Amino acid sequence: xxxxxxxxxxxxxxxDALVDRIGPLAKATRIAEVIGDVGGFAxxxxxxxxxxxxxxxxxxxxxxxxxxxxxxxxKHETIGIDLVAMCVNDVITTGARPLFFLDYFGTGxxxxxxxxxxxxxxAEGCKLAGCALLGGETAELPSMYADGEYDLAGFSVGxxxxxxxxxxxxxxxxxxxxxxPSSGLHSNGYALARHVLLEKAGLDLxxxxxxxxxxxxxxxMLEPTRIYARAVAHIVNKVDVRAMAHITGGGLPGNIPRVLxxxxxxxxxxxxxxxxxxxxxxxxxxxxxxxxxxTFNLGVGFVFIVPEQDRAAAIGLLKAAGEAPFVLGHVERxxxxxxxxxxxxx
Numbered sequence: 580x581x582x583x584x585x586x587x588x589x590x591x592x593x594x595d596a597l598v599d600r601i602g603p604l605a606k607a608t609r610i611a612e613v614i615g616d617v618g619g620f621a622x623x624x625x626x627x628x629x630x631x632x633x634x635x636x637x638x639x640x641x642x643x644x645x646x647x648x649x650x651x652x653x654k655h656e657t658i659g660i661d662l663v664a665m666c667v668n669d670v671i672t673t674g675a676r677p678l679f680f681l682d683y684f685g686t687g688x689x690x691x692x693x694x695x696x697x698x699x700x701x702a703e704g705c706k707l708a709g710c711a712l713l714g715g716e717t718a719e720l721p722s723m724y725a726d727g728e729y730d731l732a733g734f735s736v737g738x739x740x741x742x743x744x745x746x747x748x749x750x751x752x753x754x755x756x757x758x759x760p761s762s763g764l765h766s767n768g769y770a771l772a773r774h775v776l777l778e779k780a781g782l783d784l785x786x787x788x789x790x791x792x793x794x795x796x797x798x799x800m801l802e803p804t805r806i807y808a809r810a811v812a813h814i815v816n817k818v819d820v821r822a823m824a825h826i827t828g829g830g831l832p833g834n835i836p837r838v839l840x841x842x843x844x845x846x847x848x849x850x851x852x853x854x855x856x857x858x859x860x861x862x863x864x865x866x867x868x869x870x871x872x873x874t875f876n877l878g879v880g881f882v883f884i885v886p887e888q889d890r891a892a893a894i895g896l897l898k899a900a901g902e903a904p905f906v907l908g909h910v911e912r913x914x915x916x917x918x919x920x921x922x923x924x925x
Contacts, residue, residue: 588721593689597717600695604702608712612678622713624679624736632741636675639734640665644769645800650728652784652797655693658731659700660707661766664804666735667708668825668881671811672838674745675737677710685718686729697731700803708808710735745815747822747838747884750910754821755890756835756845758907759810759897761880763802763856767828768874772800772860780863790855799856807881813900814883818893822884826876832919833873835882844913844921849906851878873919882907 602616614623626633642661649658659682667677682701684694694717705712724730739745764772776782776796784797791799807825814820822838835845853861857875860866871877885893890906897904913921 588688589719593691594717594719597689597691597694600691601698601715604699605712605714608702608705608710610678610709610711613711613713619714622679622681624711624713626738627676627678630738630740633738634675634741634744636670636673636737636739637735638666638669639732640669641730641732642766644773645764645766646729646731647773648769648784648797648800652801654797654801655696655700657700657801657803659697659702660704660803660806661700662731662733663701663704663708663735664806665766665827666733667704667710667737667806667808668804668827670735670737671808672745672823672825673737673739674743674811674815674820674823675739676812677708677735677737677808679711679713679736680705680708681713681734682715683718683732684715684729685720685724687719687721687724687726689717689719690727693729697729701733704806707806708735709812710737710808743816745820745823748840749821750839750843750884752843752910752912753887754884754910755887756907756909757883757885757890757893757897757904758849758851758879759805759807759881759902759904760851761826761854761876761878762805763799763854765804765827765876765880767830767876769800771866771874772856775860775864775866776800788859790859792855805880810881810897810900810902814893814896817896818889819886820883820893821886824882824884826879826882830873830875830877831879832922836918836921838884839910839921842912842914843910844916844923845908846911847908847922847924849908850924851905854878868924872924879907884910
């Protein structure tokens with residue numbers, strides 16, 4: 580019998596079937612700048628004509644071992660939101676408007692229903708971000724992945740006028756940090772979370788620890804990462820936003836210093852109540868506070884740094900956008916200290 584690609588493990592008909600199902604998902608995210616439809620060799624998007632000296636801003640990321648929770652629970656509908664969030668939330672820290680997103684989905688044997696669920700989440704994330712799902716790549720790679728598993732990566736591009744680019748160089752001592760809450764772990768620290776909760780404590784993903792208020796452990800661990808693009812768009816041209824930070828891997832100590840000039844640090848005075856899942860990890864580990872802070876977001880998803888005189892206006896605008904902002908702390912002089920020590924906790 581002649582050897583075929585199918586006998587080697589790649590079913591191109593399944594791939595074609597997935598492309599047919601993706602088309603309507605991408606179409607639902609279309610923005611005015613998109614040219615053409617999904618399915619060609621490349622996606623086309625024009626630069627908005629109303630942006631002076633446009634600067635393109637790009638970001639790429641994955642979802643990490645949060646995927647392992649999706650595999651174990653067989654819940655794939657929201658992991659795509661995480662993928663978009665991890666890319667877009669970085670891009671918007673510059674003041675950019677997200678324009679489009681592309682994804683990569685790799686698996687050993689393509690399950691069209693699973694892939695469709697994942698990409699449905701990606702499309703939903705694009706809607707939340709206000710950007711277009713411009714295209715992507717689906718790869719069936721026999722023997723590369725364990726049965727029932729896949730990998731995800733994403734790439735986002737935004738645009739901002741050069742004169743409105745936020746590069747954090749204007750931050751000064753006395754500025755205030757205003758934060759927006761996270762929705763949970765977002766997409767960071769899952770190696771530690773899984774080790775503590777599933778391996779060390781032996782909890783089942785269907786368990787309902789009382790600390791989680793009726794959610795199963797799997798539901799709490801799969802809570803999708805929040806996308807902050809609309810909040811940024813609502814505030815960035817109305818008050819003097821001097822810096823923005825996405826609180827991702829490394830937590831507050833690993834991300835806030837990235838948007839502070841040398842010699843400045845943030846004194847945290849308004850940390851929110853620790854999210855229930857993080858507290859459960861801290862208790863069952865046990866995990867010390869310092870380790871928790873440099874691994875997880877501590878309930879803080881995104882941070883704006885503005886002049887003290889703009890505090891009330893910024894908070895008002897964010898509340899009008901449906902957010903729940905709070906004052907996280909103030910910028911202070913800190914001298915020549917280690918990177919993570921530029922964020923001090925109460």
